[in-house]
Amino acid sequence: MRRGAVAPALPLALAACTGVQTPLDPYGEQAGRIAGLTWLLFGGGTAIFLLVMGLLALAILAPARLRRGMGSHRFVLLGGIAFPVATLAALLVHTLGVSRALVLPAEAAPLRIEVIGRQYWWEVRYPDAGEGAVTANEIRLPVGREVELLVSSADVIHSLWLPNLHGKIDMIPGRVNRQRFRAGRTGALRGQCAEFCGLQHSFMAFWAVVQEPAEFEAWLARQRAPVPPPASPEAARGMRVFGEAGCGACHAVRGTEWQGRLGPDLSRVGSRLSLAAGALENRHGTLAGWIAGAQDIKPGNSMPAYGRALEGADLLAVATWLEGLR
Known part of the structure; x- marks a missing residue:
């Protein structure tokens, strides 16, 4: 690729790492762990690719004595078996540690939010706030407080994905799955159904609005209150x-x-x-x-x-x- 063609592509590649719907711009600890694991895999994969390409170049261009050494049983056992096993084992242990940290609760009484997937929209309920705290296609969250999503489906299998805050979680009819996270900064984030659920699957999105606690409580109070009379x-x-x-x-x-x-x-x-x-x-x-x-x-x-x-x-x-x- 020519150097002139690389420069315009760099801003596009970097822009993909930030935004309102990317796991590489974490808004909380859980998404930060996932982003860290992602960058580790990107970096490790790149390093291993460069190492393999370097060994391939040596196998083709190096002097005959060095090439004979690269073909020895010892080199094959170390480079072809020991190195991959040790690398994959270390990666497995690290990944299991990240996975465990993602599911461990941090607070005894998080804010519970029920999300019910329907073809093709989202019903959102706040059971801790009492009857009437219901909205649709939008989740409001207080910054700094742990939230527990209780997700289910009213029809087919859906999957809720809010990449800036956590990973995907399936929504299965007749079952309630749970996911905990804490937003560390305010903003409007976009989520998506990540499991094909029918004709309008690609247009089954939602917004998660992270607010200051006082602003969130005021919003929640308005949700419970009766609507005002017509203004005109x-x-x-x-x-x-x-x-x-x-x-x-x-x-x-x-x-x-x-x-x-x-x-x-x-x-x-x-x-x-x-x-x-x-x-x-x-x-x-x-x-x-x-x-x-x-x-x-x-x-x-x-x-x-x-x-x-x-x-x-x-x-x-x-x-x-x-x-x-x-």
Whole structure:
């Protein structure tokens, strides 16, 4: 490769080591251990590759006397058996130590968060906060506090992966798996379903927002509280249309008669970073577009398209009301 072609590639390679969805930019101790093991494997693999290439060059270019020595039984036993066995054994012991450290609890009473995988979205519950602390497609975390995720599935096998904080964990119907971690700094991190679960698997993402403890507690209090009344006549119209269209049969909105469980809880949908499990940015236009054409945007999901059932003004009114639920 020419030198001029290497320079543009370096920023791209380095950029892959940082960001909101990479195990190489750890936000906590567990992800830091995984990143350290990753760099050890990268470095060790590179060193062994260079060593093998060097020995190959010697076997081809070295004087005959040295090449005969490299073909001796002693050299083969040391380089071909003893060295790999010792290296792999040391790596195994180190890896087992890292694996043990990843599963050992650090606190007796972590913050428990239930995450239920569904085709193709995430239900998130905070059982320690009491009834009503429910959201969707977004996990809020307090910085510096240990968290225990209790993950399960309502349909098929999913896998939750939040690479900046921990490794992958399977979500299996009828079983609850657990994962503990602690975020060391604030930020918005992206997670993903890492097990093929159907047509829209690649669009089954979520955001994890790490906040200061006081900010997190304020957010949690808002989640438990009933939604505020509509702030404008258009929002009031949107709330009425929401009920008339039967949306409450699938969605819950706290403080109202609508307590559906088939779809995401919409009580504070206006405060979330994304719609449709990371498929869209959350703003007024995308809210209306999602309601109108959910099957065009994300075919195969359970949300019907209301583009023909509702007039444009009604669609915009519903989006206005939902956007105000913060």
